[in-house]
Amino acid sequence: SANKIIFLNQKGGVGKTTSVVNLGAALALRGKRVLLIDFDSQGNLSSSLSADNSAPGTYDILTEQISAKEACQKTSINNLDIITANIDLAGLNIELVNVENRNYYVKNALAELENSYDYIIGDCPPSLGLVTINTLVWASYVIIPMQCEYLAMEGLNSLMRTVASIKRSLNQDLTILGILFTMFTKRTKLANEVVEDVTQYFDNLVFKTKIPRNVRLSEAPSHGLPIFAYDKHCLGAKAYYKLSKEVITRVE
Amino acid sequence: SANKIIFLNQKGGVGKTTSVVNLGAALALRGKRVLLIDFDSQGNLSSSLSADNSAPGTYDILTEQISAKEACQKTSINNLDIITANIDLAGLNIELVNVENRNYYVKNALAELENSYDYIIGDCPPSLGLVTINTLVWASYVIIPMQCEYLAMEGLNSLMRTVASIKRSLNQDLTILGILFTMFTKRTKLANEVVEDVTQYFDNLVFKTKIPRNVRLSEAPSHGLPIFAYDKHCLGAKAYYKLSKEVITRVE
Numbered sequence A, B: 001s002a003n004k005i006i007f008l009n010q011k012g013g014v015g016k017t018t019s020v021v022n023l024g025a026a027l028a029l030r031g032k033r034v035l036l037i038d039f040d041s042q043g044n045l046s047s048s049l050s051a052d053n054s055a056p057g058t059y060d061i062l063t064e065q066i067s068a069k070e071a072c073q074k075t076s077i078n079n080l081d082i083i084t085a086n087i088d089l090a091g092l093n094i095e096l097v098n099v100e101n102r103n104y105y106v107k108n109a110l111a112e113l114e115n116s117y118d119y120i121i122g123d124c125p126p127s128l129g130l131v132t133i134n135t136l137v138w139a140s141y142v143i144i145p146m147q148c149e150y151l152a153m154e155g156l157n158s159l160m161r162t163v164a165s166i167k168r169s170l171n172q173d174l175t176i177l178g179i180l181f182t183m184f185t186k187r188t189k190l191a192n193e194v195v196e197d198v199t200q201y202f203d204n205l206v207f208k209t210k211i212p213r214n215v216r217l218s219e220a221p222s223h224g225l226p227i228f229a230y231d232k233h234c235l236g237a238k239a240y241y242k243l244s245k246e247v248i249t250r251v252e
């Protein structure tokens, strides 16, 4: 059944959405059946792939207006589907507060997709609200993207503690698949210091692949394309392609 | 009485915290009495100024365990005080849901500070939860920091709509003081396109001052210092000093 992965970091702007789009596309290029799910009411994942986020999406599935299977949309990339999100999802953090079983909404709603895909990858918002907690109860793996910046290190320990407490109380299968350095610039002293500190502390958890800062990655979303369709020879594309190999090795 | 300003953008990593620290410090250098308030449970504002975020802070004020005046801490900069935040604040978005008057907690708790400062500046988390809504009900001005990136433009209209709806229903005094471009790189085509698009659409709302991408700004927090104490001659320091002049002109 499907490998369920979420990209999570409550620190904002660390490359969660960019990583979901391009890891997903790389796995699809390698022939895996991949579904991406937008759990962020900003809908950046949906717009990065020119998906129609006025069509029924994550909010409609979680409020049982449509089934998960019906909400899957094809993208321009073969083997790559998406479930979109829009501003409706923002209200769910409040709507779910007083509901029985509020932590299992995502897990229950997405159960029917388990055999249709090899990888299901979720993009989370930069917060640890109820929707995000729901994705931690559903997922089997967490990937933590982090910028090589001082402020990005601050929240890492508290994030690890949150994942550990969900694993203990709500989802024994949950594992941290790895920490992914994003927007890395070799020539910056601070970046190298952060990489050294985090690698010394978390050792094998850190992915060998580092995603370099590459302006082509920030241009691709304005064309609604993953990097492989926008500029397949750039450094960003090569890095995400290499990451997909590492993810497959860790998972399979 | 004090000019109450919040830095708000639900898009993550756009320079909210960096702007609050350095605009605050620049106003203090110009002799204004300034208080910074951390409304983000990540506590990045607190750590950027080496403040003690285990001392009573925003959460303790909003749950009425301590008064706002008692929670003000001095920083290493003259005329610059801070109220800190830590992970406790994350729970408040849920705790406040079923409470009477839940939108006025910040406004009521901070009323006693109005005459002690010239500027009170709040740093918001990258989400539009109940704590953030509370800051919109309290503030007189909103500054929207935005990166010159495609994905950052996506959320701008929905943010403007949120501010307009709070102004209509909960806080008639609320005004958008301006849109601030951050991490701007002159040589990137995408950055110039975004600046052009946003300026054409929002015209006078856009601050003339653009904050350049400058690695010194991302190094300063690891020393717990605003940019003026870390490297007062760098481009980042000059830009925030210039911004403080523009803010004073718009406000006073």
Ligand SMILES: Nc1ncnc2c1ncn2[C@@H]1O[C@H](COP(=O)(O)OP(=O)(O)OP(=O)(O)O)[C@@H](O)[C@H]1O
Residues within 6 Å of the ligand: A011, A012, A013, A014, A015, A016, A017, A018, A019, A040, A044, A124, A125, A126, A182, A183, A184, A211, A212, A213, A214, A215, A216, A217, A218, A219, A221, A236, B010, B011, B012, B013, B126, B147, B149, B150, B151, B152
């Ligand atoms: N490796 C990279 N090189 C250059 N730009 C990048 C890279 N990765 C992401 N970006 C750009 O940086 C910005 C932040 O990335 P992204 O939106 O993916 O982060 P996020 O963690 O999903 O943000 P949020 O917390 O708001 O959800 C975007 O404008 C994106 O285009």
Ligand SMILES: Nc1ncnc2c1ncn2[C@@H]1O[C@H](COP(=O)(O)OP(=O)(O)OP(=O)(O)O)[C@@H](O)[C@H]1O
Residues within 6 Å of the ligand: A010, A011, A012, A013, A126, A147, A149, A150, A151, A152, B011, B012, B013, B014, B015, B016, B017, B018, B019, B040, B044, B124, B125, B126, B182, B183, B184, B211, B212, B213, B214, B215, B217, B218, B219, B221, B236
């Ligand atoms: N002008 C700049 N030049 C270079 N780096 C910057 C600049 N402004 C901010 N940074 C760095 O970029 C990262 C994001 O900035 P910051 O944390 O201030 O954004 P934020 O909007 O507060 O993020 P969040 O949404 O997580 O609260 C930080 O590591 C910061 O040090």
Ligand SMILES: [Mg+2]
Residues within 6 Å of the ligand: A016, A017, A018, A040, A044, A123, A124, A125
């Ligand atoms: Mg995102």
Ligand SMILES: [Mg+2]
Residues within 6 Å of the ligand: B016, B017, B018, B040, B044, B123, B124, B125
């Ligand atoms: Mg911040």
